Amino acid sequence: MEKFEERWPKPTSRFVRRCLKKITRRTPQWESQMSESEYKLGLAQSLVGGGKVSRRDFIHLGIAAGLTVAAADTLFVARARAEPMHGGFAKLGMAHGATTDSIDPAGYPDTFTQTAFSGSLANSLTEVDAKGNVQPDLAESFESSDGAKTWAFKLRKGATFHNGKTVTADDVVTSLQYHMGKDTKSAAKSLLESVAGIKADGPETVVFTLKSGNADFPYIMSDYHLVIMPAKDGKADWASGVRTGAFLLENFQPGVSAKLKRNPNYFKNGKPYLDEVEFIAITDLAARMAALSTGEVDYIGRADLKTLGMLKRNPKVEIVEVTGYGHYTLPMNAAMAPFDNPDVRMALKWAINRQEIVDKIFLGHATVANDNPIAPAIKFAKDPQPQHNFDPEKAKHYLKKAGMENLKVDLSVADAAFAGAVDAASLIRETAAQCGIDVNVVREAEDAYWDNIWLKKPWCASYWSGRATADWMFTQAFAADSSWNESFWKNPHFNELLVKARAETDEAKRAGMYAEMQQLTHDDGGSIVLVFNNFVSAQSKKLAHGEVAPNWENDGLKMAERWWIATA
Template identity: 90%
Template sequence: MSDSVHKLSIAQNLIGRGKISRRDFIHLGLAAGLTAVAADKLFDSSARAAPLQGGFAKLGMAHGATTDSIDPAGYPDTFTQTAFSGSMSNSLTEVDAKGSVQPDLAESFEPSDGAKKWAFKLRKGATFHNGKNVTADDVVTSLRYHMGKDTKSAAKSLLDSVADIKADGPETVVFTLKSGNADFPYIMSDYHLVIMPTKDGKADWASGVRTGAFVLENFQPGVSAKLKRNPNYFKNGKPYLDEVEFLSITDLTARMAALSTGEVDYIGRADLKTLGMLKRNPKIEIIEVTGYGHYTLPMNVTMAPFDNADVRQALKYAINRQEIADKIFLGHAAVANDNPIAPAIKFAMNPQPQHSFDPEKAKHYLKKAGLQNLKVDLSVADAAFAGAVDAAALIRETAAQCGIDVNVVREAEDAYWDNVWLKKPWCASYWSGRATADWMFTQAFAADSSWNESFWKNPRFNELLVQARAETDEAKRAAMYGEMQQLTHDDGGSIVLVFNNFVSASSNKLAHGEVAPNWENDGLKMAERWWIASV
């Protein structure tokens, strides 16, 4: 290695610490045989690769409503999930960029008794924002907050399989399950199941005191949440940012403009139609991740006409999913088939037949239901997913060819998740997906789940859900999950349109490592994981 190349290598390590200027680095690069352009690019890449402490970032979220709360029983969208779970709080575990479960507030977890018992050992020295040590009792009360017949928590169904939780000393929590579950550590990473301090024997969610990388400074529902760095965070060196502010920008055009003008440093759910223009801006990075996300049109199967399985089948054949994928998602989504288990998830399969646009089959099922034609309302807003309104317009056109009159009701963006989802008979929705089949099915399709958006209660499906969770034979388990996916396809009330990529955009002011695919915004952890680039 020549002396010039050696000096350049040393200089690369100094960039991230702000110890060498761009100009001096380019001079070293020229001496080492690089062109000025190549040396300049090497400076930028080296600067972005080295995490720096400090700085303030403004992050534009695609959601947010005046009804938002810091109560983890809810967290219906990316604003509350990213700001209050991913930034302010910790669960016992987390899912990494490879889709594997890792310890978070827990230091380790071990199964016993055929995975019917799980012992989670807490990290030593982990504290709440108020300085109080995190104990096993805090974990027990935090999780019991989501259990019991009176809870309003969306995570209730996830913990229905838990027979008992108890503290075994100050640092160990033992879960006893009703049956074995090898995937249980994944469940413990759910963004609702954050750990809170105990007050008067109950979980104190209202104080906003948590364990996470950031401490809440100010929250205006439907507007913004501002947080500052937790100086006593148990993850050494994190977070990198000193402050972060989450802004609710539900309007897509306004969100894109906010990034272009520098009002924010990042936006979730970039506009796919203008993505090409954005890519030409050298100061902006497009971040696209293939994860488990999917866009749905849930029908309430307890209400007419959706209580008729033949009507549901007719509607599934009245939609041209490929046209929607091509025209609305422009190559950033793959056609789905009324199965919520993404292809990358273990035990995923593609049920048959493929539900593609077929007017004759749609009419056949209408006739089977005793109908010549049908009129239904479809409630949508781009708060559900960017392009939902345009997708509904295409559905109206294709359904008309099948004798189905779809009246598209454009709902208000604000409080869509409070006023429309789980309220209107047929609407648009989205799921970030889950890392295991059991988790996805338990939260979105189990009979008694509060987030069972189609209110579907299929006895065979729910029987298999319990059996598959406890089955240790991989082949038998695969067969069970295969049958469950076929049941959602054939009988279920949720039309799964596409598996969508997560597409966001960032100013080159921000830098990051590998982006996690399990949820949007780097697995909801972007505030903890990202940093200001020294460029």
Template identity: 70%
Template sequence: MSEQKDKLNRAMAMIGSGRITRREFVQLAIASGMTAAGATSLYSSTARAQPKSGGSAKFGMAHGSATDTLDPASWPDTFTQTAFWGAMSNSLTEVDAKGEIQPDLAESFEPADGAKRWVFKIRKGATFHDGKTVSPEDVIASIQHHRGEDSKSAAKSLLESITDIKADGPDTVVFTLNAGNADFPYVVSDYHLPIMPAKDGKADWQSGVRTGAFVFESFEPGISARLKKNPNYYKSGKPYLDEVQFLAITDVGARTNALLAGEVDYIGRADLKTLDMLKANPDIEITEIAGYGHYTLPMNVTIAPFDNKDVRLAIKWAINRKEIADKIFLGHATVANDNPLAPSIKYAINPEPVFEFNPEKAKEHLKKAGLETLSVDLSVSDAAFAGAVDAASLIRESAAKCGINVNIIREPSDSYWDNVWLKKPWCASYWSGRATADWMFTTTYAAGAAWNDTYWNNPRFNELLVQARAETDTAKRAAMYAEMQQINHDDNGNIVLVFNNFITAASKRLGHGEVAPNWENDGLKIAERWWIAT
């Protein structure tokens, strides 16, 4: 290696720490044989790839509601999840960019007794924002916060298998389950389960004191949240940013304009219709990740006419999913088949038959239901997912050819999650997906789960859910999950339209590493993981 090349490599290593200026680097690169344009480009790309501390950033979130709170039991969408969990809190474990489970606030976890017991060691030196050392009592109170008889927490169903939680010394917590569960470390990584300080034996969620990369500063529900850097964070070198602000901008056009005007540095759920325009902007970076997310149309199976299985099947056959994927998602989504498990998830199958637009089959099921025609209301808003309103229009057109009249009710975006989802009989929704079959099924398809948005209760499915969770034989477990996916596909009222890509847009002043696919906004941890690059 020539002396000049060696100097250039060493100079590249110095960019991230700010020990060499752009001008100095360009001069050195030109001396080694590069063009000025090439040297400038290399400096910029290298600078963006090197984490460095300092600065502030504003993130435009696709969600937010006036009823949002600091209580993790009630966090419904990406605003509260990204700000108050990903930025401000930690769970015992976390899912990495590869979809693997890793220790977080716990420094280790080990199974015992056939995975019926799980032993978690709390990370040494981990403290809350007020300086208090994290203890087993804090962990126990945080988990119990979701388990009470009157709990409405979305995580309650995930924790029903726990029969006992106890401390074992100053830094160890032992969970005892009613049956083995090899996926339990995934369960405790859920964003509803941050560790909070115990106060009088209960989790103190009101104070906003947590363990995460950022400290609570201010919060206006449905508008914004401001956080500042935690100087005592246990993850060395993180976070990189000094301050962050999350802005609730539910209208996709307004989010796009805010990014273009420099009012925010990042937006979630970029507008697919203007994506080419954003890509053409040299100051903006588009990130597209194929994760586990999916867009859905849940029908409440306890309310007529959706309580009739043949009505549900008629509607499933009356939807032209490919047309929706092509016209609404413009190649940024994959047609789904009423199975919430993304193809990349272990044990996922593609049930038969594959639902596609088929007027004959739709009319056949209407006839079985004793109907010649059917009229139903579909409540939608682009708050559910960008393009939901337009997708509903296509559904209305295709369903009309099947004798089904779909009356579209366009709901207000700012109150959609409070007044429509889980309340209206048929509506639009979305799921970020989950990294394991058990996690996904337990969260939204188990009988009595707080977020079971079809209110479905299938005894055989529920029986298999418990059995599969404890099954250690891989082949037997695969067969159980295959049967569960088939039952869900055939009987449930949830229409899974497409698996959507996570598409975001950001100013190139922000830098980042590999983006995680498990949740939106870099696994909801964008504030902790990203930095100011230029």
């Protein structure tokens, strides 16, 4: 005990001294069914769980309850991590970021802008929880009528913008209209194509009238582009950075960092837990891993799978792995030669050894995909057949069918698309060569990859976090007129089915339509869906959180709102 007191000075808090006296007393008679040590231990845990004692003082309480110093310290950390605590500053290393980044929600191309400006600074009408279910967010409730053609969203009472202005239905209307119309450049335009009209029904209710029924419409309202902004002169004021979210924007340096501070008037009681948060753009994988190891940041997205084992041995670091809807793709521009030939697209699909890529590049943290973007966990998911395995004879067959003996194409890649993209492309070059296809791997610059390469180069690497419904995924990434239709694929029958399936109320018929659409993307689509990837991140153990949402990376983009500092 003397050595312990040399290391841990006697507590000075009157509260803790009273607790020590209570713990060292005999067990009350009415607790006779519980051992004395169990009673004392339970009391000590309840105190730290309530956030009433520091780590040092808890050591004293643990010793009094019969624990060793090490055991008491371990118990403190475990208990503190289980109970949300307020305060602190977290630095979060994002795998993306570019000098072209903006707070304009019409864009938000990657995890940096999505997590900082949608998940932390702002709110949409709804959000998706850790179970994949849609829940009210800025809306208090929502309900449909007329066969899901009319949707009414009631806003939360007392919700305000960062400038103190009350959120009204007019703000919601102008915010969503910002993404609509022929002149908008919003990536969310295709999501709202089915909306015939939006109107305010009083200050707290917004009514959407759809062109046809859509039972999944509340999911669409959770999209990270569709954040609510204050109306100014009849238009959405995105440039001010004023939003409704858990944090207020303090400083933003495009391509470098975004620093935010706690919103004291946030409408979600008790949230956020952090006082401040800074999102730091670290696009280089090695630099990202080093930043976590040295304590420069408390969290990194997209950890290096090759050195994950080494990172796991660090006692101060915890790996977070979530199986979600994410997938890595190689979109081919189906409107441009040679990819405008469906037989060329099919030849390339058979020229890739996907299992080898899963084993060598993703080291078991992904599963083979089959040119279908609908993850197995999503309702109406169907595995189209046949499985596109590596088959040189079939690849040569389709190449010959396209009127070619051989083929030479460029594949533009960077690890900004996904960690391992460059190495995966090298493997693809090797297997394609056995099929008479010369793949020239072009290693592009990491910075501004999404502005200069994606949607611009004929064949490149890409990623999707996935979407919670088949309609949402297809509408945003495969619909003919979507600005994020990365393969520029336009299949008339597919687009006809997309509209019909959205409005179909018969579940069996709807399932059949989505199955046919998945088969079409497999057989004819311009996007090679390589793998369904796990979200693998790493964090300092001083950070804690509840169940992590699988719908997008970084805890459904909401980590700043949901996570807390666990230990002092």
